Amino acid sequence: MTNVHRRLETLFAGIAAWIYTHRFITLGVILLITVVLTGQLPRLTMDTREESFFHENDPTLIAYNEFRDRFGQDDMFIIGMKPEKGLTPDFLAAMSQLHRELEEKVPYLDEVTSLVNGRVVRAEGDTLIVEDLMPGPVETVDEHRRIMGLIDRYPLYDNLLVSTDRSLAMILVKAQAVVNTAEVDLMAGFENEPESSSEPHRQFLSNEQNVEIDTVIRNIVEKYRGKGIDFYFAGNPVFVAEIQRGIEKDLGMMIPLSFLLIVIFLAMLFRRISGVVYPLIAVLLSLISSFGIMAVWGIPISNAIQILPTFLIVVGIANAVHILTIFYQNYQINEDKQQAIVQAVGYTGLPVFMTSLTTACGLLSFVWADVAIVAHLGYVAPVGVMLAFVYTLFLLPSLVAIFPIKLIAPSHSGKRFIVDRLFDGITRITTQRPIMITLLWAVLLILAGSGALAVRFSHNAMTWLPEGSTVRVGTEMLDRKNGGTVMLEVIVDSGRQNGFHDPDLLARLAEAGEVIPTISEHRIRAGKVFSIADALKETNRALNQDRDAAYIVPDTRELIAQELILFESSGSDDLTELSDSTYQTARLSVLAPFTDSILYKDYVDRIKNYLQGQFPNETVTLTGHMALFIGITKLFITSMAKSYLFALLVITLLMILMIGRIRIGLMSMIANIVPIIMIFGIMGVTGIPLDLFTILIGSIVLGLVVDDTIHFLHHFRRSFEAGGSVEKAVRETLFTTGRAMVITSLVLCGSFFIYTTAYLTCNVHFGLLTGCAVLFALAADFLMVPALLTIVFGKRLVVKGRQGQAVMNGGGH
Template sequence: MTAWKGRVEKGFGALAHNLYDHPLRALLLLLLVIGVMATQLRHIYFDTSTEGFLSPQHPAIQAYDQFREEFGRDELVIVGAVTDDVLTPAFANRFKALFEAVDKGLPATESVDSLLNARYVHGADDELMVEDLFEPWPKSEDDFQEILRRINSNNLYRGLFISRDQTMATIVVRLHYIQPDETLDPRKAQALADAQTAAFLQTLNAILDQHRSDDMLLYVAGSPVVTDLLRTSMMSDMRTFSLWVIAAIAVLLFVLFRRIFAVVFPLIVVILSDLLTVSLMGLFHQPLQLPTAMLPSFLMVVGIGDSIHFLSLFFSEFNRTGDKRSAIVHALEHSGLAMFLTSLTTAAGMASFSNADLLPISNLGVFTAAGVMFAFLISIIVLPTALRLLPIKPKPLGTSPHTAPLMNRLIDGATHISFHYPKSVVFSCITLFAASAILVSQMEFSHNPLKWLPDDMPAKQSIQTIDRELGGSISLEIVVDTGQETGIYDPGFLRKLEQLCAELGAVSTPEFEVNKVLSITDLIKESNRALHDNDEAYYRIPDDRALVAQELFLLELSGSEDLFRLVNREYSKARITLTLPWINALLYAPLMDTLEQRFHDHLGPGYSVTITGLIPLLGSTLNSVIHSAAQAYVIAIIVISLIMIVLLGNFKLGLISMFPNILPIAMVIALMQLNGVPFDMFTILIGSIAIGLCVDDTVHFMHHFGRYRERGCDTKEAISRTLHTAGRAMLVTSIVLCSGFLVLTLSELNNFTHFGVYSALCIMLALLADFLLAPALMTLLNPVRLQSTPDAPSDDSPTATLNRNN
């Protein structure tokens, strides 16, 4: 053992003596720090919004905020009513009752629009009239036929207020969000909006339940619906994850130690670690978002490893000697460095995401890394002091269930295969890696929050129904800045804009088509027709700038709400809205890549174009996923490789030791590709998290193998002794980790389920690699077989004592 390791271990021993002598002082100081930090929990809030995925400084968010400031929020809630034919007098009367109930019963709405109150622009007595479509309400068949004539004369209504096959009528609701104080943090303002959305949707669903029937099916869609579904699922999942993880850890600890202390206090350690970590998030005013929702349960699973290592050594020594002080000192002196280094590798894997462009991924990396180190610090304070203060009796030395014949046979089999067939093992693993690499290269990135919801969820089916009937329920916003006040008045500009809108409306791909394009040109053409005695020949952009200005002035006087949703009040900017369905943001890339250039080509110089809205935010998030994944994997591999080189004291061995850790990750990503699991902001975490966890087992294997070789064992004997000692601990910790990850499968969200299943699989494959591949590599690297030393001392590390801790 090198000198620095010896000095560090002596330092941990001295710490143990101090903790034994002053247990209350140490505990009170720790609890004081945690208590002070806990006051920051009041700053914690939830954020499941799409814009919450990106930093407030991200250009896409800044553009979106600017758009909202000028044109208002673009989130819509769409209620779809389905029947055989919506354009009948009978349905119109029923739909009117529903519309009035929604309009009067909902709190805090900016507007409630439908076919009933859709704008109808027409001329009467040389005046421009902007009225509701169903004004006055039709009382006869002739009146209703007039309504049908109005509908058929205006393309605005279809695809917005009624489906093209006339089987769905919609109510489009714009929420009026409470304007928070300007000094309020933008993220907290979003949390306030989320709470308002939740109350709004609860009221809306209660109203709809009163009007549903077999011949009028009701559906709800829109981005606020998806955001609220994710928020409620996340809050429910956090409670579920934590309870089940605590239960799983408790059972495993009791099976392992057969002591109540060894169940209660390790759980106290990880719960305090969670409390301190979440308080740290509150201190920095960071929200709990979808990826960070699994942070508490993840920290419990990872942090419990420190307790296992420490208590294994303590009870082994305590049962042997009956001296509590010496057992505590022995345990911390011999496990402290190992606990610190394994915590460091895990933290390094998570910290690789700290520079991610995605805010929740960055936060997960930063705060999970901090939480892992908190768990280490709390473990080495709480456990020794609690052992010092509580009466604990030693148990008679006996045989542990870990020495079961089946386990021995499995370890002997692994030793035999890896020692006698090392080339076959390594060649097979290289082949698996090559095959996996081919599949990994075909992996496609994805970002579609709707995909996270289970297919059998009624709310998801509702959104998909409206998307199918209307062609979409989310928007892509384009803002064209003419660069001068009243620049919108220019007929030449308006004609170019009209042509662009026509081209965009014709966009169709195998994955989607543009359902609706709304712009100021539609309103101007309607006004021009109305001012020319409703003559269809004048449904066009006027040639005269003054006439355009006059028509816009008349529209402004009429009080039409639509006008300033389409232009700003200085008439210098025009807004174009495209309605599209919820799909993988990657599929919008061909449209997004050409959109800005298409506008510049048509409009020419002097105009600036901003593309924003929900869909560009989804696209920016996807780009950030790709960049973050590449960056995090490279950082994690480099940092952990350096740590391995330092720990093992050998450059070549440090690099080779990474192969058993990288192979399982490649295999798991390949399996995801085969099973059609998307590579999104959750599944990209698997690799960096897994490499930080799996490398712990490799550290134990390489450390113990090297120790036995130094003590005179030949390669086979060193492998066998390593697997019979460290291998058992590796198995136990892997089971704990897998149990924790598999708890995530209890979530109703697909993203958590995928993450849990494939992370657990990665952990088990890594364990298999450390049982077969790592010994095979050591066999090939150590061809000279030394004479076995029968009396080679047994290992006294924490991992070796797992088989005798009772």
């Protein structure tokens, strides 16, 4: 063993001795830090919006925020209503009542739109009147007939407020884009102090506010069930709220189940209360502290960070298991707690530190991710991993020193445990037939690699929800009936004030509204396109005796300007959502189905190419949620390349540093890459796509699986350099650290397999694949690494030279 390694082991032993002596001070400091960080937990938030995927300076997010500042939200809470008997007077009355109640009770509301207040434009002489379709209850047959006739006369309603077959009606709830969060001073006006010149703080609608709106809507709708109406929920805000509920549900189930599983494994392994309680204390305190740091840094719980609790729990437990395994063995022999814990920390401290460091580096690779929530994981997770190491290192000796620990009566049966016979068999077959074992692994890797070639990129977050989820069912229904629930927003900038008084530009805008629904790519086709041109057509028709032939854009600037003024004077504010106040820019809204973001790119590219030809002298900007989805897809592909490369390079360097030999360090990485290739093979065979969630697995797995390899090679080196053959060193390694490796691997894969019971499919895939990777890693460490070591060292023996240095001999066994 090198002098550096010896010094480090002596350092860890010295730290343990100091902690044992100053047990109460150490425990007090740890508890004080934890209490301080626990006080920050109320500041912790959750954010599952698409905007959270982008860094603040991302051009895609900047363009989207500018759009929201100018026009408000692009997405809506969509309530689909399917009446059993069609659009009858009774149904229209129920919809009207629901509409009014939503207007009264929904918080952060911008507007509610449905057939109740569908825009109707008519003229009385030279006066333009813009009114609601149903200003009052439908009480007569003639009134019902009039309303149905108007619905047929307004193309704007189709696939937006009502399906073309009239079997489905929609209520669109639009929230405020920007919410004023400044508190109102109730004493304002009663004080002599001058008014503050500072403006109220403004922020975009938060995730919590979005969920609050969705909850209120669902509670209101619930009262209308059972009246011959089927309800469907869709729209991106509804989806975001459902994802947050799914995360909360999964976290509420996964964390307790992980602790329960760990209690069972620790009880089986150590058969002592201390062996169960001490690791749990260290893990729980480190987990609370990690979330406290998240709150201090202002990092919310997101789609990516939701995996953090279970991950930190199993990593922290693994640290404690390795230390306590050696501690209890020593304590049974010498019956001296201090000596046993000092020796245990000295023996395992370095590999535990290195495993924590490699895991942290694997996670640190996410810091450079282009996806903001993945970068947040890269900041928080490494800190959490190192906190788990520090808490374990300082708490275990303190708790061992403070509380008594009983000795367990040794077994005198003389029988060998099954695991001992298993380790003997592994030692013989891997060291005596290394070539055969290596070839078998090579065949497995070739098969897995061929399966991995079938892995495809995909990001359809709707598939994260169960098939029976109300949001998924509602989205599929509305996409099928109306042709869309996701917005692509097109901003056309004429470059001059009153540019949209130009009849040619408006005619081209109107033409785009007719052509875009005919564009199809990957079976994606817009179900609805609308713009300011629709409002002008309705106005022009109303001012021309309501003739259908007049449903066109006026052909002179003067007439356009006059009709826009009349529309503004009518009291309607619809134009503010369609154009800016100077008519320099206008909005063209495209409603399309919710589908795979990878497919959106080709579809949007076709629309973009068409618009560039349609508006050659204008500036065209594409934004909205469809653009966000495309941006997320681009970012997670580049993030994957960066994180995988960084994790592989840094962990390889750390392995070489830990082992002290370049050749062995590089060889060990072969075993650590095996699990990644295997899980990609599983993904290819089972059709699990590489999306924003599964993309995290590679770097996480690489940081995890290297832990057992470090422990194996650390103890192998000690045994091998102490004098002996490869076979003897492998056997001693398996019998000393092999048990702990098995237990920690079982805890890891068991905790991840718990995710297969999760509500969100993305968590199911993550748990299944990561759990399998841990099993593959354990198999590689037990069956591949010894074979590779035998090939590298051959039949050589290690004997001690005169100065105690290890010397290689070429003798036999």
